[in-house]
Amino acid sequence: MNRFRRGLLELWAMFVLAVAVGFLGPFGTYHNDPFVYRVSVWFLLLMGAYLLVRPLMLILDMVANATSLPARPLRFWGAVVATAPVAALWSIIGEDTLRAEEGYLLLVSFALLCGLAVFAVTEWAGWADRRVRARLSVAEVDVSKFQESAPPELRDDRDTEEGTSQASDPPLRARLSPAFVSPIVALQSEDHYVRVYGANSSELLLMRLQDAIAEMGNVRGERVHRSWWVALSGVEAFGRSGRAWVVRIAGGKRVPVARASVERLQKSGFLPDVPRKDCVGRVET
Structure with a gap:
């Protein structure tokens, strides 16, 4: 596997995800911020989630190899467990953007979706990388x-x-x-x-x-x-x-x-x- 190509595929998918979330404008950002600003802010926030979730998934891959446990379920539950620190990070650095008047539980729910999105991005990037190699x-x-x-x-x-x-x-x-x-x-x-x-x-x-x-x-x-x-x-x-x-x-x-x-x-x-x-x-x- 080409790690550089795999990383580029994951970053591209994260950018596309940020564009989609920025277009939807959750937490009141749709009416209060312009589209380009929403996309840039959400890309930074989603990359924060990525930087927390992805290393945990890599660690769980090593655990799977060492214990013969199935790697994909471990990565999935790792993304779920990482929800709490992702929500805590957003509550600190993104409070003005997120405007989570409904409270921390809503933030946790959205962080869960983002953690699962990172899991989906890595799975897609693995599939895409295999397809690229298969073209030769x-x-x-x-x-x-x-x-x-x-x-x-x-x-x-x-x-x-x-x-x-x-x-x-x-x-x-x-x-x-x-x-x-x-x-x-x-x-x-x-x-x-x-x-x-x-x-x-x-x-x-x-x-x-x-x-x-x-x-x-x-x-x-x-x-x-x-x-x-x-x-x-x-x-x-x-x-x-x-x-x-x-x-x-x-x-x-x-x-x-x-x-x-x-x-x-x-x-x-x-x-x-x-x-x-x-x-x-x-x-x-």
Whole structure:
């Protein structure tokens, strides 16, 4: 996920929300303030709600990853719990604008709607970010075709049960929860954490990517990007779009390959050195 793009999508949605609320003009602002002023004030107030609710949702995402609890319900209830501090903030810095003669309870009710709106904005931004990424199409290279010409040492993990068994229990597995039952297929750096991918699940670990790679032991794989390491046994297909490469791993996720690493990976035998015409199919990434 591109965090910068995700942030821009959320800020855009918050601005659209501020325009809508400013147009409606709640708390008596419709008749007392011009439209542009209403929008600017409500954008600042809604961003105050966003800055309180969004960090709490990020914390709850980490809790969900650490405890295997469902992330979306946790984020939803986090937005609800954040209603109280949002209302308190508005009562202090927005009393002239809000004109809440009806009292604090009405302010809490409106803050609840805003907290849920922030939740909806983040959910929409996640969906929109996935749609943006899905617009990039690449042509796939059949892995089985490539394996026929791959060096023997790279075929071991796929072609022998012994290799599969040996690669299934690297030291890193000891850090994962019992619910993580599939082989490790990829590692992704996320700030100070590493996301460990299996075929059907993923977990976050508080460690550096290079340390996680070291704990993969004898599992054959390559660091294909500064933020990604991929196990050879987890590769389902390779993809090309011009000079750009992606790797599809077990579970369907597509991992970018740094252009500076393509030549190295082809020399090592991890990536196939095939012409464009040998790529098959069209897939979304």
